[in-house]
Amino acid sequence: MSIEPGADELRMRALLKQRIDPKPADWWEPKPEPAEPDDEPELETAGRPPVFAPAPAYWPRPHVPAVLVHAPERAAAAISPRTRRLLYNASAAGAGWGLGLYQRFAWALNDCGTSQGVPAALVLGIGGALVIAHVWDRRTRHWWPGIAWVARIPLATALLALALYAPAAP
Template identity: 55%
Template sequence: MSDTRPGADELRIRSILKKRGVGPDAQPPELPPGPPPAGFEPASEWWEHKPPTTEETEPDNDEQPDKPPVFAPQPGYYPRPHTPAFIDRSHHRAEAALSPRTRSLLYNASAAGTGWLLGLYHQLAAAIADCGQHYSVNGALVLGAGGSLLIAHFWDRRTRHWWTGLAWAARIPLATAILALALWAPAA
C-alpha cells in the first residue's frame, strides 16, 4: 500500500505558504490598528479618472510646470523593423563571390529578361516603334528615355530599399523599358 503521509518537501512548502497567508489554515495578515489617518486617500487605479483640480488646470504664467507630456511615448516604445539576421549573414557571404558590377549586371539583366518573358518588352517596344513610324525618331527617343526616367523617378527610386526579392521584382519595369529603348532600331 502507499504511504499517505506528506513528505518533507510538502511540509516545507506548506509552512512557507502559511506564512504568506495562502491556504485554508493560513495565518491572517495583521491589520493596522485604528482607522486610516485624516487626509489619507487610497492609491487610485489606472482605470479611475480623477478630474483635475483648479490648481492643475490653471497654472500661473510665470510658474509653468516642467512636466513631460502625459501621453508621450518613451524612446524605445515603437519597435524598429530590421532585416532578419539570416538574410544579412548570407548577403555578406555572397559579396566575396561576385564583384559589385557583376552582381548589378546579373540583377538588371535578369529583371529585363523577366520583363521579356512576361510580355512587357513587346508592349514597350511596340509603343516606341509606333511613335518612331508615325511621328519621328526624336519623338520615339523622347518617349523611350522619358518613360525610363519617369519609371526610375516615380517607381524604382521608391522601391530600392525593399528586401532583395521585392526590390528585384520592382526593378522589372525599369530594366525592361531600358532594354526596349536600347534594342529599338529605327532603320530596320
C-alpha cells in the same frame, strides 16, 4: 406515493434557482470584501527556485542558420558589385521579356518612331524610363530584395526596349 418533493429535489431546485437567477435583490449595491483570515501562515518562497521551472538549456534557442548568415559575405567575396548589379538588372529585364512587357514597350517606341520620327521615339523612351525610375523605382529600392527585384522589372524592361530600338531595322 407522496406528492410532496423530497429533500434532494428541494436542494436541486434551490441550486437551479441560484444558477438561473444568481442576482440578489440588491444587486446594484457593491458586495462587501471578505475579511482575510489572519491565522494562515504565509509561505516564504523568496529564496527558493520555482518548483516546475525548466532548466535553462531545456528549450532550444532559435537561431538563423549559418548558411544564411554567411551567404552575403561569401557572395560579396565571389562576385564584384558591378557584376551583381548587371545580373540583377539583366534578370529583371529577362523577366519583363518573358512576361510580355518588352513587346509593349517596343511597340510603343516603334509606333511613335514611324508616326512622329526617331527623335520623338527616343524622347518617349528616355522620358518613359525617367518617369518609371522617378515615380516607381526610386520608392521601391529599399524594399526586401526579392520584392525590390520584382519592382525593378518595368524599369529594366523599358531600358532594354530603348537599348534594342533600331529605327533602321526592317
